[in-house]
Amino acid sequence: MKHILKFRNKNVSPKIYLLFAITFFMLSCDLEEEVISFRTDSNFYANQEELNRGVIATYSGLYEVLAVEWSVTEQRSDNTFTDPDASPESNFQNFTLDRFQVETNNTLNQEYYAACYKAIALANRIIANLDVAADENLRNQYEGEAKFIRALLHFNLTRLYGSIIISDQIVIGEEGQQLARQAQTEVYDFIIQDLLDAVSLLPESYDASDFGRATSIAARTILGKVYLTAPEKDVEAAITQLEYVRDQSDRDLVSSYDLLFDENNEVNEEVIFSVRYETGLVGLGSIFPNLFAPVRSTGSILGVFGDGDGRNIPSQDMSDAYETDDVRKASSMADGFTIENGDGPEDDEFRLDKYVLKYNPASASAVEDGPVDFPVTRYADVLLMLSEAYVDARGIMEALTELNKVRVRAGLAPLTESDTPSTFAFRLALEQERRVEFAFENHRLFDLLRTGRAMTVLNTHFSTEFAYNDPDNPDRGAGPISSFQLLLPIPQREIDLNPNLAQNIGY
Template sequence: MKRNLLYILLAGALTQAACQKDFLDKSPTDAYSNGSLWTTEAAASAALAGCYKGWETSYNTIYMDAVSDNSYSQWAWDNYQHLGNGTATATDPQVANQWDFVTIQKCNWFIENVDQAPIDEKTRNRFKAEARFLRAYRYFVMSQLYGDVPLVVKNLSVQEANTVSRTPRADVRKFITDELAAVAQILPQTYDGSDVGRITKGAALALRARVELFDKNYAAAIEDCKKVMALGYGLYKNYTDLFRQDFENNKEVILDVQYKANEKDNANTDLGILPSSGYGGWASLSPTQSLVDAYEMTNGKTIDDPASGYDANNPYVNRDPRLAASVVYPGLQYNDKFYDPITPGAADYYSEGNNSPTGYLVRKFVPFLKDFPDMWNTGVNIIVIRYAEVLLTYAEAQIESGVMDNSVYQAIDDIRARAGMPLVNRTVYNNIAALRTLVRRERRVELALEGLRWYDIQRWQIGTTVRTGTVYGTRLGTVDANTGKVTLTGNHVVADQRSFNPQRDYLWPVPQKERDINKTLGQNPGY
């Protein structure tokens, strides 16, 4: 008998209630039955832990940029390469499947049953609000990637699950924003102790603002951003350290996936496959030349500005510091040696072994490999929403509303100043079109490799411009192993060829295995 891919049995929900940091590690979930589960607050909390398990993963977050022009996934079995180059099909086994109702079904089950638990009303309502948020988040992802998806807000029988139809995207999005508005009134602003990492009021409002921005509901996005701004978040002082394990749960983090080092099921082994073979990894994700070129010079000018001082033969000199914080490029000192993907015979030479085919490595989230005794099993939290995104959402929503007041400039200035970049030149960026260009570039470089670039391409409808043609990497040449001096003498390396069909590729295919089970689902255009 085929396993139903939507309906999740109660036993599955219970056995998956594993930990994400200590606050979810309450008790072994396989000790509970549905009859005994709701007898104590600790048991109900363990059931809620099952809802947290898998609501988002480091894998999906990091790999999403491979669907964009920011990075390239060289191994097809990682399931993002075909989505990135326009060759994905509904039957392709090497296409990521985020048509995932596991979290949604667990949350529905929890919400319907938790009233049985002998806990105070305030705690019960908070528990429900956390589950409602997690359910809304999964609907955000699925409606963003697939458009229409079944909107299921109750436990389903197997028969119901196999016949449920897709709900119009607009209705799903309204459900999401309504739910987030409601739970924001219930959730606390902060937690302490072992509860740090749970869903907060700020997370609900920030996700709501993201959805509203993506749906071009700019006035609502502005208002929700203002509410988040009033909650006490701020930019962390150091951009590089922001993504390091030693400084996680800082004031900039609004929502993240919490991981605990040395947990068997922490799903964070993905960090171990980012570096190239010279560092013991697989270079599964490779930043592109396009991303590198997006970073300004330290004087605030773009590299195509003749007055910028950019030198194509010394392309990494005097660049926005966020480049070195996010991308390992030729000649950069990284983990006690100068990275060299361009000298023939070097350990990290771009065309050999498990090395980066673009010559660039992801540094964000793994800035210092020596931090990790076992880089395959780290406890690095993966940030899903941070305050910088809220500032950029606010600025963009204002710009798209025709507003270019000081608050817009200030939001962008705060981000640039933290990075060590000059403030916005008001004489250059003095109109809506110029500011739009600036805020889009700021989103790209500030949030690079954090899984948001594809959504920006999708909503700005720029796929035919940025996701077609050749994917280039670094130029070839040599790197002096003693000094790191880069000498570029060759052409840019070629990593991939991409195509983009705007009538098809802004949405992902509904997986055929889902349609084999449920004949009512239909398919997105072009697949």
């Protein structure tokens, strides 16, 4: 397990690194009381310093979540697929997720579900022990951070599984077997309240040494998306939160898209909340360069040390989605790579294997130890969500203004009203813009679900992408899918442990 907060040596004292080491040890033991100590939950944290370690441990829980989130989000969109050269049997878990044929005992599905609730449990532990913090400002901050993480994970869970268990307190032993799923309207009410609390409790910014902690600006940004996603969508409430971020915060687009994923420029004005990685420290590095690099590419991919696992492969349609002058493609993916087989270029071999390179550093010296942070949300998301809200509330012209800020940064000409003559045409243009702006950042499936376009887009993906229509490999086909498959099944292990949990229809 890795740690969420990344600090540079110039900002951090040796005591902080000791704190990291202690937290890492705690997490490696899964925070089981009998391993860490013999204290009960009622007195687990004895003082403010220990509570802060618990907050850091809660952030660290996001590493385990992100390690598999791509497989239940991006891979289940039209952006990527699993290795088409691997047999279905050799990569069964990813193969079935990719094709929406996931079974209730899929291990990746189970890992994601469990990782989310584990991090939520850590957040609940913080909230239950706030009284040990002597400093009121820090007490408020810790509560806001815990509620932000708790809300974010409930938001992801309900979008993927539908009605879910609302986890708002410490649960011990058999108490967990009494819990039941609650309606999405109740889940969204809970998420909204947690985020409203976080907005009021958190500061808008921190010193550089605390960069990576959740802010009230991050809470407002996620809250805006929640309002746009909830069953009872509230466009005006979303606009209120997102306009505040645009007009009252110090957030802005960075000048160049490529700078967003430069490990030397990660503390920048566009990042609103990210999961932070640090190379060279045990357990703090990113796994994504190796995970997403092509198989048998050792030494041939910039920023990847060792071989790749060939996961999350960009689709042909994803590659074709970029306009000719769009600078974002070169920063996000590659259509192939060169293997140097001899002494000169004439001996080189070019392989047409697409791969994600958004998280690759300039150089690498260890396996699964990348330094590039993973953005959960950034300022471009604020602008494009405002565009989505404006088209309903204020018309196409105002919506185009926000969308074009993002397009122009990408080196593209702004769209005009003649390019989007109807609301439907505008929404398709916005869908396209979000796709290429946030490619491989786990947004695409959630966007399609929010706009009601998932069935149409995914069934087109399955009917046109060669990976699913190879005449030499008919066993690798997919689709069309049914609406029930848009939700993941509740993992069978969870149902076995808790008979009160009902399975999603169709599984």
